[in-house]
Amino acid sequence: MRNFILKNENAIYHECGYSCDNALFIDIGGIRFFLTDARYGIEAKELAKNCQVLQVQRGLIKDAREFLRDKRVKNLTFDPCDFSVAEFEELNKNSKINFKPKPNFSQISRILKSEDEIKILKEAARLGAKCFDEFAKFVREKGEGMSEEELFFNAEFIFKQKGSLELSFSPIVAINENAAKAHALPSKKRLKEDDLLLLDAGVKFKRYCSDRTRTACFTADFSFSKEQKFKNQKQQEVYEIVKEAQSLAIKAIEIGKKTKEIDDVARKFISKHGFGKEFFHSTGHGVGVDIHELPRISMKDKTLLKAGMVFSVEPGIYIENEFGVRIEDVVVVRENGAEIL
Structure with missing residues (x-):
């Protein structure tokens, strides 16, 4: 021993x-x-x-x-x-x-999670998604004219749920061109109608992390649904590319594949549409008691997927001085593919 x-x-x-x-x-x-x-x-x-x-x-x-x-x-x-x-x-x-x-x-x-751990991670994901909905309601009702700094402050407040939850990490709240910075710091830029708004946030439940990213268009019926309608045609096109890249990567997950193969699926689809250079980070990372742990879903990682592995799938396209789009969910590898937590 x-x-x-x-x-x-x-x-x-x-x-x-x-x-x-x-x-x-x-x-x-x-x-x-x-x-x-x-x-x-x-x-x-x-x-x-x-x-x-x-x-x-x-x-x-x-x-x-x-x-x-x-x-x-x-x-x-x-x-x-x-x-x-x-x-x-x-x-x-x-x-x-x-x-x-x-x-x-x-x-x-601890790269393979037990069923007890997966239950905890599911609950963390559920609580995190609930906070996304609560923040979306806040943005609909009070967000117009607020700066990223003010939105960031309120996101932290909402995700902490009056102290009953901890944050997995400091939220990323970014508007338009600031969303082209994958880990953007909040600025004084103010939210107005039809702006693109990116939110990356998560909470901890029993020390296990959730992690989720949504990109949305700020309209009267604003939500973090994956179905989005942008008035800007380029934003809509890029959004649909990222959404499909994420969907294809999740569908490609199966036991025995190398982690790099999952990254390849998302990366090749984005590259095929002319945005390869604008996708400059890995497709995902393990999630557990650490917000970033093993396995790594990246171009070079050759870890073989096994049942019980939990990781994010989060392709993105970032166009400097214009906007960025990222969509992220955490999944667990099952016998018949991936289950979104």
Whole structure:
């Protein structure tokens, strides 16, 4: 059985159901330990499952080094993405441990979601979609004349549901040419009739993330439905290309295919219509307790699809100084194809 150490909050949470911003999780031959300081000690003892909670005295890394020395650990797997150079040097100081670097080993171990996890992810998706509808209602009633900054503020407020939900990430709210920036920051640009509005947002349910993007035309009956009618003909054409590219990619998902094959379907369709250079990111990414995890649905990734993998499908076209369109849903791989969460 592999000995390992974790520092990433979400990786720790996945192991024991609790994490905080100053903790280490150590597994030695199946015996599990949660190290943290006095600020989190009581809560950790209440919430961390199937592990022994140890309260550090001199500092997290120093006490962990002494703990490993006392346990006479010889080999220890760690994720080099977890630790700063200074932290690792301190952990390894005067140590005889053979530290084995394995990037993303926690994400690799949880790439296949259980049915319980999928139920949680479905509920996160349902709650996120409900927030999209609530924000659409707000935009219909009060959005005209608001700046992206004001819309962003209200999107955050609505998606947090008075504090009952956390955000998967900071929402992206972008109008017209700002939507050509895939991760646009909100500006003072104001929403007016017939503008294109892109929203990318998600919520967390039991620490699992939702992720969704819709692009819509601001009219009196504004909604985030996939059926959109833009007055601008070019926007309509590009929108239909992206929508079809997403649909084709989702239909192409099946067990045994390489992730790059799914990316190829969306990318080739968009390229065929002359917008290959304007689709400059991957088609999707894994979603779980991390908003970005494995697998990667990209041009170079050759991961074989298996039942239980959960990831986004989000092709886009971004025309600088004009507008951008992205449509995104999260899917789970099933025996007979993809199920949209």
